Amino acid sequence: MKQDPAKTLRRGWTTGACATAATKAALMALWGGGFPEHVSITLPKGETPDFAVVNTRAGAGWAEAGIIKDAGDDPDVTHGAEVRVRVSSSARGVVFVAGEGVGIVTKPGLPVPVGEPAINPKPREMICGVVEEMAATYGKNTDITVEISIVNGAELALKTWNPRLGIKGGLSVLGTTGVVRPFSCSAWIASIHRGVDVARSSGQTHVAGCTGATSEATVQALYGLPDHAMLDMGDFAGGLLKYIRRHPVARLTIGGGIGKITKLAQGAVDLHSGRSQVDFAALAGMVGDDRLVNMNTALEAYEIAGEKMAYIIAGQALVTVREILRDADALVDIVIIDRAGNIIARAGE
Structure with missing residues (x-):
């Protein structure tokens, strides 16, 4: 796709950044009693994007929030997809679970071990940071299960490398900086x-x-x-x-x-x-x-x-x-x- 050199391409946010924001919004509801309309997170290089929170739900001991991914002007297959996170208590520490539309690693060689949800190390780190931040804010411990889903992720994954790389059942939660740079x-x-x-x-x-x-x-x-x-x-x-x-x-x-x-x-x-x-x-x-x-x-x-x-x-x-x-x-x-x-x-x- 040819771009107009005079146009400044708009950057977007990775699935990892969206999942981090959704985690923060869900924890605010679980521990603080209410969902925010917007939520801000700090990315690894210091950017502080703001995300609109959508499709919130809560029940006994759990809360769930969604973020619509905006990939900016990049032709990203996940642009417009809803990244949804449900938080609930865990037995010990932060536990990551692949919800609907998030894949499972089935082959060695990726940065995540075989059998684990396809949630890359940097998004895990960002999410754990938000869990620690919210736990300190509300006086809670960090024993939390983070279940990440991507609406229609299994279908979208067929347009990516995931099946070839041995990631089965859905998309990967990616991003090292949290930022999608157009045509990177x-x-x-x-x-x-x-x-x-x-x-x-x-x-x-x-x-x-x-x-x-x-x-x-x-x-x-x-x-x-x-x-x-x-x-x-x-x-x-x-x-x-x-x-x-x-x-x-x-x-x-x-x-x-x-x-x-x-x-x-x-x-x-x-x-x-x-x-x-x-x-x-x-x-x-x-x-x-x-x-x-x-x-x-x-x-x-x-x-x-x-x-x-x-x-x-x-x-x-x-x-x-x-x-x-x-x-x-x-x-x-x-x-x-x-x-x-x-x-x-x-x-x-």
Whole structure:
């Protein structure tokens, strides 16, 4: 989605921040006797957002409050979802429970152990901080069960990486700062890293990073790879390769269309059209075909130069990948596809 550079994009708040605010509102009702209309929390970097409290309920020994997630101008799948928290007494300390729409971790490699609700460490820390704050305010102890639900979370999770990462039954409660920054590259790259972690922890020795859904389907079928071996690299080749350099796997396949793999072959590690472009003069020299100097797209160049260009690009992309991986002990191959998903060139192991 192309953005107007003159427009200041509005930031939003993570599911972790929303769950923290909902916890605070529910505790105010449980211990203070009434729900607030709005509640403010302090985020890790000092921001103090205000949240409207919705859909409040209470009963004997429990209280529940909701917060509607506002992701700002980010195309977040959870934008507009209700994050709901029910608080009640626990036997000891703060206990986290996955309510409807929050997933359970079923594979190792994530920052939360197998069998636990998919509530990441920083949101847990933020919620525990609010429990301590409210307990001090009302003279209570911190023995509280925090049950987090996300309305329609199971359906929304199907649009995320969660099923592939082994998070079953719903969404994750995420956020390290509490802030959603619109079109954040760091969020996507963090997801790539978690994908590598899960694959390694499950003993997967061959993983693949692809630029899109078509190349992913082709590469997965080519090698018979399981879902958790497929890393949603997208445009962030550098984010994947630099992480694998530090956390190596035995075998890595990079797949994509001729345009993005051409940029990779020319040394680009961010393959987004707004952040890197094909150098057609360099491409003409690489392929040995002066006609390519005046092309508008790599696909147009391929239609002129044909299979020769595709194989040269695959080979040079392999060089780029190996240079980034340095001395990482990994076998690497490149697969280039056309728009129909047909393989037009391969290079490597």
